[in-house]
Amino acid sequence: MKKLVKGNEAVVIGALVAGCDAYYGYPITPASEIAHAASEYFLPLNKVFVQAECEIGAVNMVFGAASSGQRVMTASSGPGISLKMEGISYLAGAELPSVIVDVQRVGPGLGNIGPEQSDYFQVVKGGGHGDYRAIVLAPASVEETYHMAIKAFDLADKWRSPVFILTDATLGQMMEPIDIKEEPTHRSDKPWALDTTPESNDNLVTSIYLDFDDMEEHINKLHAKYAKITEEEAQAEIYGADVPDIVLTGYGITGRMLRSVVDKLNEIGIDAALIRPQTLWPFPSKTYQEIVKPGVPVLSVELSCGQFVEDVRLSLPGHKVTHYGRVGGNLPELDELVAQAEKCVQEAK
Amino acid sequence: MTKVYEKSPAFFDTFTRKPSMQKTTHYCPGCGHGTLNKIIADLIAELGIQDQTIFVGPVGCGVFIYYYYESASVSAPHGRASAVATGVSRANPDSVTISYQGDGDLAAIGTSNAIHAANRGENMIVFFVNNNIYGMTGGQLAPTTLIDQTSTTSPSGRSILNDGFPLRMAEMVAGLEAPVLSARVAVNTPKNVRQAIKVIRKGLEAQRDKKGYAFIEVLSQCPTNWKKDPKEACEWIDDVVCQQYPLGVMKDIVEEHPSQKRKCERVEFDAIAEQLNLTTSDENGFQPIELIEDEVRFKFAGFGGQGILSLGMMVSQLSMERHMEVTWLPSYGPEMRGGVANCSVVVSKEAIGSPVVDQPNVLVALNRPSLEKFGPLVPEDGLIIYNSSLVDTVPENLKGKVYALPATDLASEAGNVKAANVVVLGFVAQKTGMFSQADLETFLAETFKKPALLELNLKAVKAGWSAAE
Numbered sequence: 001m002k003k004l005v006k007g008n009e010a011v012v013i014g015a016l017v018a019g020c021d022a023y024y025g026y027p028i029t030p031a032s033e034i035a036h037a038a039s040e041y042f043l044p045l046n047k048v049f050v051q052a053e054c055e056i057g058a059v060n061m062v063f064g065a066a067s068s069g070q071r072v073m074t075a076s077s078g079p080g081i082s083l084k085m086e087g088i089s090y091l092a093g094a095e096l097p098s099v100i101v102d103v104q105r106v107g108p109g110l111g112n113i114g115p116e117q118s119d120y121f122q123v124v125k126g127g128g129h130g131d132y133r134a135i136v137l138a139p140a141s142v143e144e145t146y147h148m149a150i151k152a153f154d155l156a157d158k159w160r161s162p163v164f165i166l167t168d169a170t171l172g173q174m175m176e177p178i179d180i181k182e183e184p185t186h187r188s189d190k191p192w193a194l195d196t197t198p199e200s201n202d203n204l205v206t207s208i209y210l211d212f213d214d215m216e217e218h219i220n221k222l223h224a225k226y227a228k229i230t231e232e233e234a235q236a237e238i239y240g241a242d243v244p245d246i247v248l249t250g251y252g253i254t255g256r257m258l259r260s261v262v263d264k265l266n267e268i269g270i271d272a273a274l275i276r277p278q279t280l281w282p283f284p285s286k287t288y289q290e291i292v293k294p295g296v297p298v299l300s301v302e303l304s305c306g307q308f309v310e311d312v313r314l315s316l317p318g319h320k321v322t323h324y325g326r327v328g329g330n331l332p333e334l335d336e337l338v339a340q341a342e343k344c345v346q347e348a349k
Numbered sequence: 350m351t352k353v354y355e356k357s358p359a360f361f362d363t364f365t366r367k368p369s370m371q372k373t374t375h376y377c378p379g380c381g382h383g384t385l386n387k388i389i390a391d392l393i394a395e396l397g398i399q400d401q402t403i404f405v406g407p408v409g410c411g412v413f414i415y416y417y418y419e420s421a422s423v424s425a426p427h428g429r430a431s432a433v434a435t436g437v438s439r440a441n442p443d444s445v446t447i448s449y450q451g452d453g454d455l456a457a458i459g460t461s462n463a464i465h466a467a468n469r470g471e472n473m474i475v476f477f478v479n480n481n482i483y484g485m486t487g488g489q490l491a492p493t494t495l496i497d498q499t500s501t502t503s504p505s506g507r508s509i510l511n512d513g514f515p516l517r518m519a520e521m522v523a524g525l526e527a528p529v530l531s532a533r534v535a536v537n538t539p540k541n542v543r544q545a546i547k548v549i550r551k552g553l554e555a556q557r558d559k560k561g562y563a564f565i566e567v568l569s570q571c572p573t574n575w576k577k578d579p580k581e582a583c584e585w586i587d588d589v590v591c592q593q594y595p596l597g598v599m600k601d602i603v604e605e606h607p608s609q610k611r612k613c614e615r616v617e618f619d620a621i622a623e624q625l626n627l628t629t630s631d632e633n634g635f636q637p638i639e640l641i642e643d644e645v646r647f648k649f650a651g652f653g654g655q656g657i658l659s660l661g662m663m664v665s666q667l668s669m670e671r672h673m674e675v676t677w678l679p680s681y682g683p684e685m686r687g688g689v690a691n692c693s694v695v696v697s698k699e700a701i702g703s704p705v706v707d708q709p710n711v712l713v714a715l716n717r718p719s720l721e722k723f724g725p726l727v728p729e730d731g732l733i734i735y736n737s738s739l740v741d742t743v744p745e746n747l748k749g750k751v752y753a754l755p756a757t758d759l760a761s762e763a764g765n766v767k768a769a770n771v772v773v774l775g776f777v778a779q780k781t782g783m784f785s786q787a788d789l790e791t792f793l794a795e796t797f798k799k800p801a802l803l804e805l806n807l808k809a810v811k812a813g814w815s816a817a818e
């Protein structure tokens with residue numbers, strides 16, 4: 001059935017449908033509705049909901065629950081995600097399936113509660129210590145937030161990995177209908193988990209390997225896994241002209257706005273196409289290489305001074321990629337983006 | 350030869366989780382950890398709780414606690430064992446969850462997590478090994494280091510002025526309401542060990558019986574960092590350490606405390622659907638809306654408290670029920686704080702791109718600043734509806750079709766100025782042809798369950814509708 005909900009509520013409903021067992025979190029604007037919805041729905045269903053004493057506490061409760069084989073999540077926004085980063089490194093090191101939502105706000109520091117996409121480096125490139133990766137999903141609508149929440153739990157189980165859902169203040173606060181129904185989910189068996197059966201007595205969840213060779217073997221094993229994830233899970237939406245005069249690219253709310261920009265450009269006789277990554281790690285580099293032909297200008301838009309654009313450039317070596325960004329909580333206007341695109345097309349001629 | 354020591358069955362025979370030297374422990378000779386580990390192992394065997402037991406290890410000299418016990422184990426980040434144990438215990442309501450922590454881990458970097466786990470009364474037992482020094486990292490000052498005691502970061506002794514006082518954790522925990530047991534024991538002499546066994550047995554039994562949170566502080570000797578031989582170290586505990594940290598049971602309400610098993614269930618989709626108030630189908634008999642444009646982009650703006658956001662939600666909900674694509678986006682930015690609120694609503698037949706409304710087809714401005722700000726953005730064929738009860742002069746630079754609606758006055762006549770947003774709803778429905786009067790009445794009846802409130806809103810919506818005719 002269709003229900004009109006905020007993005008922040010959609011993520012919780014998706015989690016419920018995916019069979020999430022436990023929510024641990026700490027309030028922060030603009031992510032707090034996630035905790036509100038989780039407390040409203042989890043407790044009456046006899047699932048675990050705990051408002052932790054701090055972000056660090058929350059992520060470590062997630063660590064304990066994930067060690068025990070539960071489907072578990074936490075959510076926060078920029079400053080809170082910074083605090084969770086140590087724990088996320090441990091989750092990756094101990095290969096614990098878990099879901100973390102970052103509703104991006106403006107930074108650095110206290111910043112403000114408006115939308116930005118400036119946690120890209122922190123979330124996509126690591127953020128915690130050590131040589132790890134985490135899968136990052138980037139929805140562009142409330143409906144997609146809902147579906148990605150379901151998918152996040154499956155990916156977490158499949159790859160024994162933390163999975164991020166990276167949204168922003170706009171996506172979190174806006175309302176759209178979502179179509180809620182029973183969805184197939186794939187909960188993995190977790191024979192390694194901590195429980196109260198005799199079989200689990202020999203189970204050990206840890207990220208410490210004192211012996212250098214053992215540690216190297218573990219890290220290499222992680223990276224073999226990351227190579228497979230890169231091969232199998234990269235995903236992007238493509239929209240617009242088959243033979244474009246310009247390729248626009250952006251993720252999340254910006255990617256969605258660029259869809260409207262593609263339409264507007266087509267109205268004024270410019271054939272445009274959009275690449276909107278739905279996974280940021282792994283980054284859909286192959287899609288860029290397939291779609292972007294030599295000489296076609298690329299305009300990359302994000303709500304930051306240029307983080308996402310680095311991955312676009314890495315995907316298109318030698319290609320001219322123009323960055324356009326707004327920050328501080330401001331969203332660009334569509335006409336502003338159309339003008340930027342026109343400029344890129346002019347310059348390419 | 351008689352066997353004087355038999356390894357507890359709760360221990361591994363050979364420490365296979367240890368990378369090398371799998372017959373011996375990693376502790377220094379004469380370390381209190383070894384004695385405490387043995388006491389815990391013997392009691393786990395005695396109480397028959399090995400399978401239920403889950404160990405959460407710290408960072409510190411206890412980091413390798415999992416080498417020894419044949420029980421499910423997890424190693425936590427520094428200071429976070431009590432938080433990790435919270436997740437473990439909640440996920441395993443039948444477990445005996447043991448959080449094993451040292452003084453840096455529990456009383457410095459992880460104090461907040463430790464105290465809050467205690468305060469929630471988590472079903473777990475915490476062993477707080479207090480040897481008043483950082484062992485593994487090389488003998489630095491701990492929160493528990495005694496006054497004047499030297500360490501590698503207090504070379505001339507702990508000073509009150511610089512480092513404060515030694516923390517008495519067992520007393521602090523005993524001051525909380527939730528814990529059922531808080532005690533301090535020592536493992537330096539046979540007599541103290543006998544008392545420790547008694548108290549720890551009680552704590553583990555309390556876990557077996559799901560009585561809640563137990564905290565056992567264990568004064569433990571660290572000959573290595575105290576720079577004493579094992580015998581001297583044991584004597585120093587009695588002679589000096591116990592002066593600062595008196596042994597004893599600070600709180601014990603185990604007997605009278607009821608058992609408190611927490612819920613942790615998996616549910617079927619039906620239970621979720623019921624919780625979300627879902628019905629099985631979207632078949633509501635409503636027809637799709639004939640829109641004045643393929644995509645109608647609304648901006649609703651006014652003072653905070655005029656019901657601007659909920660007006661947008663009403664239009665969104667009504668449109669969704671009529672099979673339209675919809676987005677609702679609240680405003681951001683400093684104007685929210687000045688008491689001016691706005692939201693963008695897009696209603697469309699097709700998938701909606703940007704939810705941001707830069708150029709509204711329909712603007713509702715319930716106060717003057719919002720008419721001045723957004724009015725000029727409305728194109729020629731767009732509609733501008735403004736609240737003529739509060740705005741007397743209309744800016745000259747407007748292009749759209751302008752309608753004056755005395756929304757506040759009409760709401761006041763209907764019974765309450767707060768219904769001004771519902772007056773606007775009636776007006777907008779009539780002017781855009783999006784919803785019929787019957788649509789609105791059904792919707793309001795579902796929204797407002799109290800008869801008096803419903804009557805007021807029905808009057809308000811009718812007033813708005815009539816004003817548009």
Ligand code: SF4
Pocket residue numbers: 375376377379380381382410480484485570571572573574
């Ligand atoms: S350093 Fe101290 S606490 Fe650590 S193992 Fe050695 S004696 Fe025990």
